[in-house]
């Protein structure tokens with residue numbers, strides 16, 4: 001399990017790679033989702049993610065950060081998600 005501080009550091013470091021800067025990052029208990037993104041640029045992540053492997057966290061973090069640029073799961077969103085993850089050593093079979 002990683003700490004909230006380390007997790008936020010991870011999010012910001014991905015943000016640098018993707019060149020997006022979330023306004024706020026929150027970690028809290030979420031029942032149905034791993035994360036969400038507000039239209040104002042606030043990202044909320046499930047506390048459960050702190051228990052998940054690094055690869056899993058990367059998928060959720062990059063997904064959510066990309067929503068700061070693309071609100072929907074359009075073609076560009078999917079291409080970039082795959083690109084950023086594979087460029088950083090995370091093999092993506094299917095999203």
Ligand SMILES: [Zn+2]
Pocket residue numbers: 063067073
């Ligand atoms: Zn999404």
